[in-house]
Amino acid sequence: MVASNTNPKSKRIVIQPVTRVEGHGKVTILLDENNKVKQARLHIVEFRGFERFIQGRPFWEMPVVVQRLCGICPVSHHLCAAKAIDQIVGGENLTPPAEKLRRLMHYGQTFQSHSLHFFHLASPDLLFGFNADPSIRNIIGVAAEYPELAKQGILMRKFGQEVIKATSGKKIHGTGAIPGGMNKNLSIHERDELLKDIDQMVQWSHGALNIAKNYTLEHMDTALEFGTFESNHMSIIREDGAMDLYNGGLRAIDKDGNKIFDHVDNQKYTDIIAEEVKNWSYMKFPFIKSIGTENGWYRVGPLSRVNTCDFIDTPEAEAARIEFKDITGGKPNHLTLAYHWARMIEVLHSIEKIKELLHDPDLQGKDLVTKGDRRDEGIGVIEAPRGTLFHHYKVNKDDQVTMCNLIVSTTSNNEAMNRAVQKVAEDHLSGQPEITEGMLNHVEVATRAYDPCLSCATHDMAQMPLKVTLLNVDGQVIDERIKQ
Amino acid sequence: MPGKITLEIDGVQIEADQGQYLIDAADNAGVYIPRLCHKPGLEPYGSCRLCTVVVNGRHCSACTTPVANNMVVENATENLQDFRKMIVEMLFVEGNHFCMFCEKSGNCELQGIAYRLGITAPQFPYLWTKKEVDASHPDILIDHNRCILCARCVRTSKDLDGKHVFDFTERGDKKKISVNSSARLAGTDVDITDQALDSCPVGALLRKREGYQVPVGQRLYDLKPIGTNIESPSTDNDKK
Numbered sequence: 066m067v068a069s070n071t072n073p074k075s076k077r078i079v080i081q082p083v084t085r086v087e088g089h090g091k092v093t094i095l096l097d098e099n100n101k102v103k104q105a106r107l108h109i110v111e112f113r114g115f116e117r118f119i120q121g122r123p124f125w126e127m128p129v130v131v132q133r134l135c136g137i138c139p140v141s142h143h144l145c146a147a148k149a150i151d152q153i154v155g156g157e158n159l160t161p162p163a164e165k166l167r168r169l170m171h172y173g174q175t176f177q178s179h180s181l182h183f184f185h186l187a188s189p190d191l192l193f194g195f196n197a198d199p200s201i202r203n204i205i206g207v208a209a210e211y212p213e214l215a216k217q218g219i220l221m222r223k224f225g226q227e228v229i230k231a232t233s234g235k236k237i238h239g240t241g242a243i244p245g246g247m248n249k250n251l252s253i254h255e256r257d258e259l260l261k262d263i264d265q266m267v268q269w270s271h272g273a274l275n276i277a278k279n280y281t282l283e284h285m286d287t288a289l290e291f292g293t294f295e296s297n298h299m300s301i302i303r304e305d306g307a308m309d310l311y312n313g314g315l316r317a318i319d320k321d322g323n324k325i326f327d328h329v330d331n332q333k334y335t336d337i338i339a340e341e342v343k344n345w346s347y348m349k350f351p352f353i354k355s356i357g358t359e360n361g362w363y364r365v366g367p368l369s370r371v372n373t374c375d376f377i378d379t380p381e382a383e384a385a386r387i388e389f390k391d392i393t394g395g396k397p398n399h400l401t402l403a404y405h406w407a408r409m410i411e412v413l414h415s416i417e418k419i420k421e422l423l424h425d426p427d428l429q430g431k432d433l434v435t436k437g438d439r440r441d442e443g444i445g446v447i448e449a450p451r452g453t454l455f456h457h458y459k460v461n462k463d464d465q466v467t468m469c470n471l472i473v474s475t476t477s478n479n480e481a482m483n484r485a486v487q488k489v490a491e492d493h494l495s496g497q498p499e500i501t502e503g504m505l506n507h508v509e510v511a512t513r514a515y516d517p518c519l520s521c522a523t524h525d526m527a528q529m530p531l532k533v534t535l536l537n538v539d540g541q542v543i544d545e546r547i548k549q
Numbered sequence: 550m551p552g553k554i555t556l557e558i559d560g561v562q563i564e565a566d567q568g569q570y571l572i573d574a575a576d577n578a579g580v581y582i583p584r585l586c587h588k589p590g591l592e593p594y595g596s597c598r599l600c601t602v603v604v605n606g607r608h609c610s611a612c613t614t615p616v617a618n619n620m621v622v623e624n625a626t627e628n629l630q631d632f633r634k635m636i637v638e639m640l641f642v643e644g645n646h647f648c649m650f651c652e653k654s655g656n657c658e659l660q661g662i663a664y665r666l667g668i669t670a671p672q673f674p675y676l677w678t679k680k681e682v683d684a685s686h687p688d689i690l691i692d693h694n695r696c697i698l699c700a701r702c703v704r705t706s707k708d709l710d711g712k713h714v715f716d717f718t719e720r721g722d723k724k725k726i727s728v729n730s731s732a733r734l735a736g737t738d739v740d741i742t743d744q745a746l747d748s749c750p751v752g753a754l755l756r757k758r759e760g761y762q763v764p765v766g767q768r769l770y771d772l773k774p775i776g777t778n779i780e781s782p783s784t785d786n787d788k789k
Binding site for chain 2: 133248
């Protein structure tokens with residue numbers, strides 16, 4: 066796609082779609098007459114409209130219908146909507162079996178989603194290099210060159226999906242979480258089937274963590290400059306400061322690690338976070354109200370969670386976190402490429418949590434649903450694999466949804482991804498007379514580090530062409546490349 | 550004691566009682582004839598035409614045709630199955646049926662028949678008609694998007710509940726279920742214990758706040774296709 070030039074002396078490069086990310090997006094890079102980057106932007110070109118078309122639907126449908134936003138991490142939306150709807154039915158204080166079953170589903174989800182991203186989407190860049198031949202730099206290339214690693218990636222994702230199926234009824238788009246609890250427990254048979262593979266999964270998680278860690282350490286010169294910038298970070302946090310992916314108060318830190326806010330009741334998120342709309346993207350730009358739109362943007366996701374938490378409550382992931390923090394002397398880590406390392410720390414944490422939960426007899430409990438006083442508003446907040454996720458609903462007296470606000474994780478990383486794209490474009494494209502595929506892939510690698518979920522899967526280059534056009538100052542096409 | 554007669558369905562001899570309707574005789578013999586508007590306990594209605602069979606060379610609905618001695622009936626032929634598929638596909642495109650999040654999914658007769666007939670996608674264009682949800686009653690909801698106009702609620706409310714809460718209004722493609730109150734469902738005397746609520750084959754007439762309570766894998770048609778209860782009455786489905 067070629068965008069029109071408003072300034073006759075500038076030219077515009079368009080990368081569409083960005084590949085090996087979840088969903089459809091494009092990057093535009095505006096060059097001046099000397100081929101210097103003036104502006105680079107990541108555009109989300111999809112319009113989903115869920116906030117509007119669920120209006121009028123009965124509230125108990127929300128956990129099942131809104132998860133259809135995504136096929137990669139629907140569990141995050143399923144559980145976040147369920148947490149909001151719990152409040153509508155007065156059932157937010159779940160029974161222990163129900164909360165543990167939901168946590169098990171969520172850790173299974175984090176485990177599979179992170180594994181998918183690391184092995185299928187990111188590993189080709191890390192194993193073959195950003196400039197490698199694109200016919201090799203993909204999951205098929207990984208399978209040919211590193212068959213054992215590719216097999217591990219597939220089986221790790223499969224294991225996470227089996228956890229989801231055991232708790233929600235289906236691997237994708239299940240119905241396990243219902244208002245005030247769960248509709249099923251974990252049978253002994255289901256538990257034992259999962260336990261058969263658990264130790265293998267722990268071992269492979271260590272292997273994946275080592276790949277991500279060693280890559281970062283061995284390429285520290287690259288990592289220090291590649292799409293890197295200082296920022297605020299935000300996540301939910303457990304009362305004692307531990308990383309908690311399912312529940313907690315909101316914590317934000319600044320670039321030096323100072324707390325901007327801490328343990329904020331997530332029901333009051335509108336007091337501390339607002340969203341800005343820009344006319345060139347369907348994705349909003351959230352910011353911390355007390356700082357404002359200019360500097361109040363923040364990052365979320367694995368890097369932010371490892372930065373914000375005081376500790377991780379599983380031993381092997383905690384050891385990995387300490388090692389990670391040592392690199393920056395305990396200060397927040399701002400390296401965009403370090404997202405991969407942080408993500409694999411969370412893979413290890415998730416599998417440790419799954420193992421712990423599978424040995425908990427509460428999962429075979431039968432007290433699965435609780436209800437209380439009916440309310441007309443509910444807010445759910447959860448740490449999705451890609452970061453903090455908000456679901457906010459209002460319902461009328463007839464039980465129909467009248468308002469829905471969703472702040473998805475990728476939205477919170479919007480400003481950060483744009484900055485990463487801008488920085489990489491400046492560092493690797495500025496002043497270049499010719500576009501190379503490798504140059505463009507650098508821009509995509511920066512976006513990919515955030516594992517953006519732009520909606521559904523579009524990580525197959527064979528089906529989705531990447532078209533880049535270079536125009537001269539008169540708007541004439543001087544170079545064009547299409548990746549099939 | 551009615552007299553016994555014999556007839557043939559798809560080349561198989563079965564025994565039936567004099568005065569029985571063909572669909573009931575087939576049920577008793579373990580032969581499934583697809584149906585949507587027919588429900589045991591209600592008078593024959595013959596509106597959905599899904600149970601259309603060929604009797605002695607003539608098309609007729611099995612739910613309204615009494616059995617006769619030496620009848621020769623065609624049921625599961627390719628032609629008739631294609632005909633049934635077309636009816637089901639028209640129902641899907643006329644309403645707004647989103648099985649992927651419908652709380653009746655897995656327990657829905659329309660969905661069950663579509664699966665049984667091997668329908669993967671309708672061949673007709675969707676009409677996307679704007680339809681209402683009547684959620685005015687505190688405990689009961691009508692989602693007109695999913696209504697297939699089978700009249701099972703109409704007949705059950707009138708004949709079994711003794712109330713006549715539901716009936717049809719309008720005609721043609723505007724035909725819809727209405728209730729006997731200008732104040733919508735909230736103004737009627739429908740009650741959560743009414744049998745009419747259990748008569749709906751799809752997710753149009755529902756008890757509120759009960760959706761999704763049965764886990765995937767344990768729903769009516771998750772493991773065995775619709776009609777299995779008739780073909781193999783010893784299964785878990787035989788009560789339905």
